[in-house]
Amino acid sequence: MRLVSTYLIGLIFGVGISISGMANPAKVLNFFDIAGIWDPSLVFVMGGAVVVAFLGYKIVLRRPAPVLDAKFHLPDNPRIDARLLGGSALFGVGWGIAGFCPGGALPALGTGQIDVFVFVAALIAGIFAAKGLMALTHARAARVLRPET
Amino acid sequence: MLELSVIETAFTPWQSLAGGVLIGLASVLLMLSLGRIMGATGILAGVLTPSAHPDKSWRLAILAGMVSGPLALMVLTGAMPVVDVPVSMPMLVLGGFLVGIGVTYGSGCTSGHGVCGMARLSRRSIAATLTFMLTTGLTVYIIRHVLGA
Numbered sequence: 001m002r003l004v005s006t007y008l009i010g011l012i013f014g015v016g017i018s019i020s021g022m023a024n025p026a027k028v029l030n031f032f033d034i035a036g037i038w039d040p041s042l043v044f045v046m047g048g049a050v051v052v053a054f055l056g057y058k059i060v061l062r063r064p065a066p067v068l069d070a071k072f073h074l075p076d077n078p079r080i081d082a083r084l085l086g087g088s089a090l091f092g093v094g095w096g097i098a099g100f101c102p103g104g105a106l107p108a109l110g111t112g113q114i115d116v117f118v119f120v121a122a123l124i125a126g127i128f129a130a131k132g133l134m135a136l137t138h139a140r141a142a143r144v145l146r147p148e149t
Numbered sequence: 150m151l152e153l154s155v156i157e158t159a160f161t162p163w164q165s166l167a168g169g170v171l172i173g174l175a176s177v178l179l180m181l182s183l184g185r186i187m188g189a190t191g192i193l194a195g196v197l198t199p200s201a202h203p204d205k206s207w208r209l210a211i212l213a214g215m216v217s218g219p220l221a222l223m224v225l226t227g228a229m230p231v232v233d234v235p236v237s238m239p240m241l242v243l244g245g246f247l248v249g250i251g252v253t254y255g256s257g258c259t260s261g262h263g264v265c266g267m268a269r270l271s272r273r274s275i276a277a278t279l280t281f282m283l284t285t286g287l288t289v290y291i292i293r294h295v296l297g298a
Contacts, residue, residue: 002182002183002207003206003207003210004210005178005182006179006182006183006207006210006211006214007210007211007213007214007217008214009175009178009179009182009187009211009214010175010210010211010212010213010214010215010217010218011214011215011217011218011221012171012174012175012178012214013171013172013175013176013187013211013214013215013218014214014215014216014217014218014219014221015168015171015218015221015222015225016167016168016169016170016171016172016174016175016218017168017172017215017218018168018218018219018222018230019164019165019167019168019171019222019230020164020165020167020168020169020171020172021158021161021164021165021168022168022172022259023219023230023232024158024230024231024232024233025232025233025234025235025236026156026158026231026233026234026235027158027231027233029155029235029236029289030155030156030157030158032285032286032288032289032290033155033289033290033293034286034290035290035293035294036155036293036294037155037157037158039158039159039160040160040162041158041160041161041162041164041165042165043165044162044163044165044166044169045165045166045168045169045172046169046259046263046264047166047169048165048166048167048168048169048170048172048173049169049170049172049173049176049264049268050173050263050264050267050268051173052169052170052172052173052174052176052177053173053176053177053264053265053267053268054267054268054270056173056174056176056177056180056181056268057176057177057180057268057269060177060180060181061180063181065184066180066181066182066183066184067181067182068182068183069182069183069184069185071184072180072184073183073184073185073186074184074186074269075186075256075266075271075273077256077273078272078273079273080272080273080276083254083255084254084255084256084273084276084277085255085276085277085280086254086255087250087251087252087253087254087255087256087277088251088255088262088276088277088278088280088281088284089251089280089281089283089284090247090250090251090254090255090284091247091248091251091252091255091258091281091284092251092280092281092282092283092284092285092286092287092288093247093251093284093285093288094243094244094245094246094247094248094249094250094251095244095248095259095281095285095288096244096284096285096286096287096288096289096292097236097240097243097244097247097288097292098236098240098241098243098244098245098248099234099235099236099244100241100244100245100248101189101248101258101259101260102189102190102193102248102252102258102259102260103188103189103258103259103260104259106189106192106193106212106215106216107215107216107218107219108219108230108232109216110215110216110217110218110219110220111219111229111230111232113232113234115232115234115236115238115241116232116234118238118241118242118245119241119242119244119245120245121245122241122242122243122244122245122246122248122249123193123245123246123248123249124193124197124249125245125246125249126245126246126247126248126249126250126251126253127193127194127197127249127250127252127253128197128249129246129249129250130249130250130253130254131194131253133250134253134254
C-alpha cells in the first residue's frame with residue numbers, strides 16, 4: 001500500500017516533469033537566456049507547482065500527522081549560511097552548463113537517452129565527492145577540537 | 150566548444166502550467182501520505198546511502214515512479230517527451246558533477262527548495278532558490294553571450 005501509493009506519486013511527478021519541459025535541457029537553457037532566445041515557459045511550471053503546493057500544504061499540514069507515517073518530516077534548520085548559499089550557487093553554475101537539474105534528469109532517465117545517463121552518473125559522482133569532502137572536513141574539525149585523540 | 154548548438158524552443162504556457170500543477174500535486178500527496186518533502190536531491194541521495202536504511206524503500210518506489218513518467222506519457226499520447234541536449238558530453242559531465250556537489254552542500258535543488266520550500270515560505274529555501282536562479286542565469290549568459298558558444 002505504502003510503496004504502491006509512493007510509486008504512483010513518483011509517476012505523477014514524472015509525468016508532470018515530462019509535460020512541463022523541465023526534462024528538456026534545450027528548453028531550460030532558453031528559459032535562462034533572457035538576453036537571447038528567451039522561452040518563458042518555465043515560469044508557468046514553477047508558478048503552477050508552487051501555488052498548488054502552497055495551497056495543498058496549508059490543508060495537509062493542519063492534520064496532526066500524515067496518513068501513512070507517524071509524523072511530518074519537515075526541515076527545521078533556519079540558518080542561511082555560506083554552505084547553503086555556496087552550494088546553491090554552485091548548483092546553478094552546473095545547471096547552466098548542463099541544462100539538467102536533478103528533478104528534471106531523474107524522470108528523463110525513462111526516455112533511455114544516453115546523455116541523461118551520462119548526466120546522472122556525473123551527478124551521483126558529485127554527490128559522493130561532496131559527501132566525502134564533508135566527512136573529511138568534519139573529521140579534521142573533530143581532531144582540532146580534541147587533539148589528544 | 151561549450152554548447153553544440155542553440156536549439157529554439159516554442160513557448161508552451163499551458164503545457165508547462167499543466168506539468169507544474171502535476172509537480173505541485175505530487176508534492177502535496179507525498180506530504181499527505183508520508184509527511185515528506187518532494188525533493189529530487191534528498192530522494193536520490195537517500196537511495197545512494199550504503200546501509201539498509203529504513204527510508205530507502207519509499208525513495209526507491211518514488212524513483213521508479215519518476216522514471217516511469219516518460220513511458221506513461223508515451224502510452225497516453227503516443228510520443229516520448231522531447232529531451233534535446235544542446236550540450237557536449239564533457240560539459241554534461243562537468244555540469245552534472247557541479248550540480249551533485251552543489252545540491253549536496255546546498256541541501257536541495259529546484260524541487261526541494263524551489264517548489265516545496267518556497268511553498269512553505271521557508272526563508273532558507275527562498276534564499277537558495279534566488280541564489281541558484283541567479284547563478285544559472287549568469288552561467289547561461291556567459292556561455293552564450295560572452296564566450297559565444
